[in-house]
Amino acid sequence: xxxxxxxxxxxSDAGVDLAELDAGPxxxxxxxxxxKVLAPPITKSxxxxxxxxxxxxxxxxxxxxxxxxxxxEGHSGLPAAALDYWTGTGRSNRLGFLASATFHAVAxxxxxxxxxxxxxxxxxxxxxxxxxxxxxxxKFENRDDxxxxxxxxxxxxxxxxxxxxxxxxxxxxxxxxxxxxQESRAKSAPGSASxxxxxxLPWRVSTxxxxxxxxxxxxxxGLVKKRGGTPGSQxxxxxxxxxxxxxxxxxxxxxxxxxxENCNAYCRNPGNxxxxxxxxxxxxxxxxxxxxxxxxxxxxDVVRAGLFYLIGRMRTTDSGGDLQEGTMYxxxxxxxxxxxxxxxxxxxxxxxxxxxxxxxxxxAQDPLGGGWRYAPRQIGDTTxxxxxxMALKSGQMAGFHSPSPSIELAQKFLDSVQSGGGAYxxxxxxxxxxxxxxxxxxxxxxxxxxxxxxxxxxxRGVDFINRRGPxxxxxxxxxYATQVMHHWEGKPWQRWNAKMREHLIRTQALxxxxxxxxxxxxxxxxxxxxxxxxxxxxxxxxxxxxYMPLYSERxxxxxxxx
Numbered sequence: 001x002x003x004x005x006x007x008x009x010x011x012s013d014a015g016v017d018l019a020e021l022d023a024g025p026x027x028x029x030x031x032x033x034x035x036k037v038l039a040p041p042i043t044k045s046x047x048x049x050x051x052x053x054x055x056x057x058x059x060x061x062x063x064x065x066x067x068x069x070x071x072x073e074g075h076s077g078l079p080a081a082a083l084d085y086w087t088g089t090g091r092s093n094r095l096g097f098l099a100s101a102t103f104h105a106v107a108x109x110x111x112x113x114x115x116x117x118x119x120x121x122x123x124x125x126x127x128x129x130x131x132x133x134x135x136x137x138x139k140f141e142n143r144d145d146x147x148x149x150x151x152x153x154x155x156x157x158x159x160x161x162x163x164x165x166x167x168x169x170x171x172x173x174x175x176x177x178x179x180x181x182q183e184s185r186a187k188s189a190p191g192s193a194s195x196x197x198x199x200x201l202p203w204r205v206s207t208x209x210x211x212x213x214x215x216x217x218x219x220x221x222g223l224v225k226k227r228g229g230t231p232g233s234q235x236x237x238x239x240x241x242x243x244x245x246x247x248x249x250x251x252x253x254x255x256x257x258x259x260x261e262n263c264n265a266y267c268r269n270p271g272n273x274x275x276x277x278x279x280x281x282x283x284x285x286x287x288x289x290x291x292x293x294x295x296x297x298x299x300x301d302v303v304r305a306g307l308f309y310l311i312g313r314m315r316t317t318d319s320g321g322d323l324q325e326g327t328m329y330x331x332x333x334x335x336x337x338x339x340x341x342x343x344x345x346x347x348x349x350x351x352x353x354x355x356x357x358x359x360x361x362x363x364a365q366d367p368l369g370g371g372w373r374y375a376p377r378q379i380g381d382t383t384x385x386x387x388x389x390m391a392l393k394s395g396q397m398a399g400f401h402s403p404s405p406s407i408e409l410a411q412k413f414l415d416s417v418q419s420g421g422g423a424y425x426x427x428x429x430x431x432x433x434x435x436x437x438x439x440x441x442x443x444x445x446x447x448x449x450x451x452x453x454x455x456x457x458x459x460r461g462v463d464f465i466n467r468r469g470p471x472x473x474x475x476x477x478x479x480y481a482t483q484v485m486h487h488w489e490g491k492p493w494q495r496w497n498a499k500m501r502e503h504l505i506r507t508q509a510l511x512x513x514x515x516x517x518x519x520x521x522x523x524x525x526x527x528x529x530x531x532x533x534x535x536x537x538x539x540x541x542x543x544x545x546x547y548m549p550l551y552s553e554r555x556x557x558x559x560x561x562x
Contacts, residue, residue: 211397212343214545215291227486227544228497232505236516237290239508240538243516244283245302247531252305254283258531266513271529277313277323278330279531280306281337286538288340289546295345307341310334311353319376320360321353328364328372332387335361339394358395361388362406369416370409380413381428386441386480393448411449414442422446422457423464436468437524440480447487453551466492470500473520475536482540487550497543504537 214223224234247258247267256271256279273279284306287299294304315322323334335357342350364376365388371380372388389410417438419430425442426435443461451458465481478500485496509517518537519530539546 211548212340212546214548215289215344217291220291220545223545227549228494228501229541229544230501233501233541236505236508237286237538237541239510239516240518240534240541241287241290241292241299241516243514243534244286244531244538245299246513248283248302248305252280252307252309254279254306254531256527256529256531258529263513267517267530268514269519269530269533271527271531273527275325275327275330277310277325277334278327280309281323281330281333282528282532282535284310284337285333285340286535286542288337288344289539289542291344291545293341293345295347303341307338307350310338311350314353314356316356317360319363320358321356322360323357324375327374328361328376328384329374329387331357331361331364332372332384332391335391336387336394339391339398339400343394343398354395354398355400358392358400361391362403364388365406365409366413367409370411370413371416379428382417382425382438382441383427383476385410385413386445389445389448407449410445414445414449418442418457420457420460422451422455423460434464436465436471437474437477437480440465440477440484443484444480444487447484447550453488462488462492466496470496470503472503473522474524475518475520475522475533475540476524479536479540482543483547486543486547489549489551500540504541508537 213219223229244254247263248254249261253276255276256273259265259267259270271279284303287293287297287303287306291297292299292303294300294307297303310323313323313325322331324331335354338350338354338357341347342354360376361372365372366377366380369379371382372384373379373381374384392406392410414425417426417429418424419426423439424430424434425438427438431438439461443458443465446455446458446461453459462484465484470481471477482496482500485493504518507518507520509515509519514530517530517534519533525532
């Protein structure tokens with residue numbers, strides 16, 4: 001079924017239909033109007049009988065060619081603005097730009113007011129002028145039965161200056177962090193009301209299962225051998241990362257429509273979803289999963305430019321740092337990327353953006369049903385829910401506080417869509433047809449919210465996945481199910497891994513510009529295209545070290561959840 005994908009709504013094998021969520025018209029291929037490709041307008045259609053749409057957010061236009069350093073094949077240099085961010089230079093240029101922008105904005109307002117005063121009052125015209133000069137942050141949609149539409153939580157009364165300009169002032173940390181990332185530490189945000197101390201969190205963190213400590217170079221080598229990887233699987237990871245590097249754009253971003261700039265349409269199967277934050281975060285996650293950061297590893301420039309792009313696209317609102325660009329899927333993915341990068345490097349400049357992104361997710365949760373969906377405070381669905389819960393897990397590993405009601409509400413949502421005593425999970429309600437993708441998402445979330453191996457529902461769910469086995473083309477299901485089986489371990493994991501690993505090694509492209517990439521014809525991920533399939537395939541092949549197994553060493557106290 002053409003035009004459906006990861007971000008879609010129609011309920012089928014994997015759950016959802018992307019068409020109605022696209023943040024704008026399909027991203028164009030080739031060197032067409034670059035400004036329109038880089039910053040497509042956000043328009044959002046809504047399902048019939050659903051709630052009213054959120055106010056639309058106008059994204060800034062980006063001059064793709066401004067400040068480009070170098071050229072040629074693949075990732076050839078950082079944009080000048082990225083260098084400003086990491087080195088603290090270029091402030092005079094920014095001040096000049098701000099002065100010019102302010103002057104023109106004031107002139108436009110004065111001319112508009114003159115026009116209004118010179119003719120009879122026109123309510124439509126007044127409303128238009130007000131909309132052009134309104135700088136209030138976007139508001140969450142209200143539920144009829146929600147008495148208080150204000151943000152549900154503020155992490156602190158003052159976390160310092162979170163404007164983009166303030167992020168340009170400091171130098172990088174001197175020297176790389178230790179090779180093995182630290183999952184547990186006590187930190188405070190500048191001026192925060194309470195310290196970001198893991199001992200105060202509702203989910204208490206240890207350095208055991210579920211964490212990122214397997215991503216160091218020495219740890220990766222040992223875990224590949226111990227947990228079922230091979231030299232062939234790791235060679236495939238390397239080829240995949242090189243393909244992603246070759247398709248990064250000059251501004252540090254990626255696009256689901258990957259065929260412009262360096263690719264020049266040599267690679268087939270482009271996606272068409274317009275969320276640039278979603279594509280960029282999804283492409284960054286495999287680098288982070290392989291232990292590559294902006295301060296250590298072989299892809300430092302790639303990761304550095306990608307993180308810069310995400311931070312630059314964040315809208316600071318009263319409800320947190322907005323990275324949606326039209327869909328909460330992108331918010332979850334971008335938050336995971338920022339939190340993992342902070343956990344692995346302890347770079348203080350990532351702390352506030354990561355915390356703000358988490359804050360937005362907490363405030364976007366349905367305050368009654370406990371789920372997440374396409375837009376803030378909608379009644380939830382399992383597919384969007386999974387990314388947001390994993391983002392909160394990533395924030396918890398980074399040492400950020402999230403209120404316990406968020407997790408209690410999340411468990412309430414899982415209860416509302418489960419059947420078979422917790423073995424099976426539907427999209428927005430329990431379903432008689434067993435959907436393997438939503439089942440895998442629900443089971444993984446149950447693992448991370450505290451269900452043990454002895455839980456009868458979890459056992460039945462794992463048995464369902466074990467009997468079904470990997471899919472030849474549904475990578476959304478494969479991504480979540482691989483994690484479930486990896487955490488479960490034992491013979492079910494060994495059988496699953498042997499099939500999944502060899503299938504991906506065998507199907508990786510090895511010719512021409514597509515070398516290192518994957519594409520599977522599946523209507524669930526059409527909008528994500530080759531970029532989506534490649535990123536997910538790499539993360540599956542990184543499973544041996546990407547997250548430590550939950551049940552070998554429990555990541556939490558037995559009664560703490562997370």
